[in-house]
Amino acid sequence: MTTNILENKGRGIITDNGLFPSSEVMLDLKNLKKVYPTPKGDYVVLEGLNLQIRKEEFVTIIGHSGCGKTTMLSMIAGLNEISGGYISVLGKHIKGPGPDRGVIFQAPSLMPWMTSLQNVLLGVNQVFPHATKAQRNDIAKYYLQKVGLEDAFDKKASDLSQGMQQRVGIARAFAIKPKVLLLDEPFGMLDSLTRGELQDTLIEIWNKEKITAVMITHDVDEAIFLADRVVMMTSGPKAKIGDVLNIDFERPRTRKAVLEHNDYYTYRKHLIDFLEH
Amino acid sequence: MKQSITLGKVTKFMGLGFLTTLKDLFTGKLEKEDFVKFLRKVVVPLASILLFIGIWHSGAKVLYNREADFKIEKALADQGPEAAEALKACIASGDISCQPNTLPAPSQVWESYKSLLRDHNIISADKAAFKEKTAALNAKRIAEGKEPIVYTGRPSFIDQIVMSLKTVFAGFLLALIIAIPIGILIGLSPTLKSAFNWFIQIFKPVSPVVWYLLVFMIVKTILIDSSDDSSFTISFISVGLCSMWATLVNTAMGVSSVDKDYINVAKVLKLGPFQKVFKVILPSSLPLIFTGLKITLSVAWMVLIAIELLAQSPGLGLFVWEEFQNGANDSNSKIIVAMFVIGIIGFLLDRLMLTIQNAVSFNKNEGL
Numbered sequence: 081m082t083t084n085i086l087e088n089k090g091r092g093i094i095t096d097n098g099l100f101p102s103s104e105v106m107l108d109l110k111n112l113k114k115v116y117p118t119p120k121g122d123y124v125v126l127e128g129l130n131l132q133i134r135k136e137e138f139v140t141i142i143g144h145s146g147c148g149k150t151t152m153l154s155m156i157a158g159l160n161e162i163s164g165g166y167i168s169v170l171g172k173h174i175k176g177p178g179p180d181r182g183v184i185f186q187a188p189s190l191m192p193w194m195t196s197l198q199n200v201l202l203g204v205n206q207v208f209p210h211a212t213k214a215q216r217n218d219i220a221k222y223y224l225q226k227v228g229l230e231d232a233f234d235k236k237a238s239d240l241s242q243g244m245q246q247r248v249g250i251a252r253a254f255a256i257k258p259k260v261l262l263l264d265e266p267f268g269m270l271d272s273l274t275r276g277e278l279q280d281t282l283i284e285i286w287n288k289e290k291i292t293a294v295m296i297t298h299d300v301d302e303a304i305f306l307a308d309r310v311v312m313m314t315s316g317p318k319a320k321i322g323d324v325l326n327i328d329f330e331r332p333r334t335r336k337a338v339l340e341h342n343d344y345y346t347y348r349k350h351l352i353d354f355l356e357h
Numbered sequence: 358m359k360q361s362i363t364l365g366k367v368t369k370f371m372g373l374g375f376l377t378t379l380k381d382l383f384t385g386k387l388e389k390e391d392f393v394k395f396l397r398k399v400v401v402p403l404a405s406i407l408l409f410i411g412i413w414h415s416g417a418k419v420l421y422n423r424e425a426d427f428k429i430e431k432a433l434a435d436q437g438p439e440a441a442e443a444l445k446a447c448i449a450s451g452d453i454s455c456q457p458n459t460l461p462a463p464s465q466v467w468e469s470y471k472s473l474l475r476d477h478n479i480i481s482a483d484k485a486a487f488k489e490k491t492a493a494l495n496a497k498r499i500a501e502g503k504e505p506i507v508y509t510g511r512p513s514f515i516d517q518i519v520m521s522l523k524t525v526f527a528g529f530l531l532a533l534i535i536a537i538p539i540g541i542l543i544g545l546s547p548t549l550k551s552a553f554n555w556f557i558q559i560f561k562p563v564s565p566v567v568w569y570l571l572v573f574m575i576v577k578t579i580l581i582d583s584s585d586d587s588s589f590t591i592s593f594i595s596v597g598l599c600s601m602w603a604t605l606v607n608t609a610m611g612v613s614s615v616d617k618d619y620i621n622v623a624k625v626l627k628l629g630p631f632q633k634v635f636k637v638i639l640p641s642s643l644p645l646i647f648t649g650l651k652i653t654l655s656v657a658w659m660v661l662i663a664i665e666l667l668a669q670s671p672g673l674g675l676f677v678w679e680e681f682q683n684g685a686n687d688s689n690s691k692i693i694v695a696m697f698v699i700g701i702i703g704f705l706l707d708r709l710m711l712t713i714q715n716a717v718s719f720n721k722n723e724g725l
Contacts, residue, residue: 159621177624189618193640193718202636203626256626 100132106170106292107133107156107260113164114151125151127318129165131311133260136290140303142351143313143322149296152313153264156294157183169259179207182258182291184266188245192238196229196248197221199237203256223251226285243274247281254285261286263295267302276335279305287332300351305338310347312354323354410463417462424457453686461690466697469690477513484508512671518698521672524589525654525661525706528596532653536601537646540608541634544642550609561602565660569595569667588670595664600657607649611642647714654710658703673699 112129115122125148133139143149154160156167158177167174169181182203190199200220208216224233227247237245246266253261266282267275283306286293297303303310307327314322327347329338338344425448433441447455461469487508495505512520543550572595580587615638623633665674677695680688 157621157625159624177621178627179625181625183621183625185618185621187618189616189622191619191622191637191640193643202622202628206626206628206632 100134102171104134105132106135106137107131107294108168108171109152109156109165110168111165112152112155112162112167114148114155114160115163124318125316127164127320129320131321133292133294135292137308138286138293138295138306139309139311140295140297140307141311141313142297142300142303142355143319144315144355145298147313147316148319149313150264153262153294153296156260157181157262159183179203179256180259182253182256182261184246184249184253184261184263186265186268188237188242188249190237190240190245190248190252192236195234195236196224196240196244196251197233199248200224200252200255203252207256219255220251223255223285224248226254226288227251227281243270243278246270246278250278250282250285254289254291257289258291261291261293263293265296265298268298275299275302280335282306283333300348300355303351304344304347305333305335310351312351325350414463417460420459421457421462424459428455428457456686458684458686458689461687461693465687465690466693469687470694472687473514473691473694477515480510480513480516483510514676514694517672517676518702520670521661521665521674522702524593524596524665524670524672525657527593528600528657528661529654531594531597532601532604532657533650535597536604536649536653537608540605540646540649541612541639543605544609544612545634545638550613557602557605561606563599565595565599565663566667568599569664572598573668588668592661592664592668592670592672595668596657596661599660599664600653603652603656604646604649607645607652608642611645611649612638614645615641643718644714647710647718651707651710651714654706655703658699658706662699 109129109131112126112131113124114126115124117123129152141149141152151160155162156174158174158181174181190196191202194202197217197220200223201216204216204220208219211219221230221233224230227250229244229247229251232240232244237248240248249266267278270278279302295306297306304327310325310327311321312323312325313319325347328343329341428448429441429444432444444455448457487510491506498505539553543553569591572591576587576591576594580590619637619641623637628636661672662674662677664670665672666678669675673695677692680691680695
């Protein structure tokens, strides 16, 4: 199957949901099912959902509102119970949440009574308990600098703008050095200008760290710009993976280069056709 | 300039913003556009106070006349026209022996206030003299291992205010010590919540009088060996038990309704239970806890008067009761003085809590 993918590289669009050799797989979702019991009987959100994500891959997930994208992501994070099937990280089945899967939430979710440094340290202290205080401070400050907040270490989170708060959220997630980074529409609440800036910040820090990332988005352009693969989910109930689109732009990417690329509009049309279907 | 900014901040912080406006008026800093604000914040409240005093004054006059007319008519019916004439003359002369006993006018209340202050000065002087007189003797008694002689005279009005404040703070502290930890536990555990819920629902509406009686039954027996006066203990425990419910309920609610996002962050980071409580849950429920504490303190102050009265524990409540029983000519106006003092102290306690709340919680509340 790997050869299949290599052969297809550069030929435009691949829409198969291929299986990869297990040594390459970071995150594996197998026959995943989610059922919410309701008074009128069970409501099946996800059923028979299979998805493999390779190491150092950036995958964006797109689909209609309410199709179960967020449910899937919070199941990967361990915040939502699995009704059937399994999720594994590096071959190990997950049980509940843990710092090996960092999450950037839709709302920045910072503790408003803490400074930005304290917010990042909250995670760092947890993940590096044996490091000295100075070392942990250095880690937290390094990531805050990376997201452009070198002047706001000691600012209360409640005094930061929404965009700056989300920057702290990004720093907090990267600073705990997770195996998988889960992003739940992290820029959905921002204005388009700030969103663009944060996409650049995110991809810049990601290029350096290459942490396997799964990101939910509503924005077709964002999905293409950031991803190695765009995963399209069918509408619920019983949602599953509908289609997968490989994005073969080289990294590091610039927005300008991506927009001017010949394949960009082919990709875009494919995604929009799927969503309007 | 810098000083006025700090003053402005401080007064606003304490919910006493009108003081700044008042200061600006006297320093001539008030701009034209501030005039409306000045009218609303200073002139209108002053006018309403004057109006209130006016209504009070004329109301008191009507009641006074009604009482006087009734007395004179009664004298006329019982003792004949001569007695009635004599009573009329007596009332008109202002002789205290025959004044109608009714709602005192504002001026009488002001006089009583001054007389209570004078009384306090006399008692203080008396105390100081007593202390001086017994200093040598007490030193000797202590050296011999005996109890020193203490002043046992009547407490002044100010002494009673201080006693009341002591009781209310002791009660408040007790409420805080009981209600916050239990509230946290109930908020954290749905099991404990269902275990305690009936308890809270049933005891919350119980009247202060009943709490007092319950505490009296228990404390009286516990302190059966002690010869000391247990009225203070009984009254502060009753105050604490009456007033703790608001803090208990608010703490539990604050803890159980912490933003789900914060809880998710704590889960993802796998914070331990200790860290989860102290770094996430408590700070985020602090505003609600303080709302509870504010209600607790004001309830404590309100029930204190009734409980002191029942417990015969020295303080403003007992003062009011004694004045009512006393029935002296100026008793009624002293009760009104106590009423204002109670109200003003209640207001100041509320501001005190607001100040502390603003200092410790992350979202600032605007004062009234």
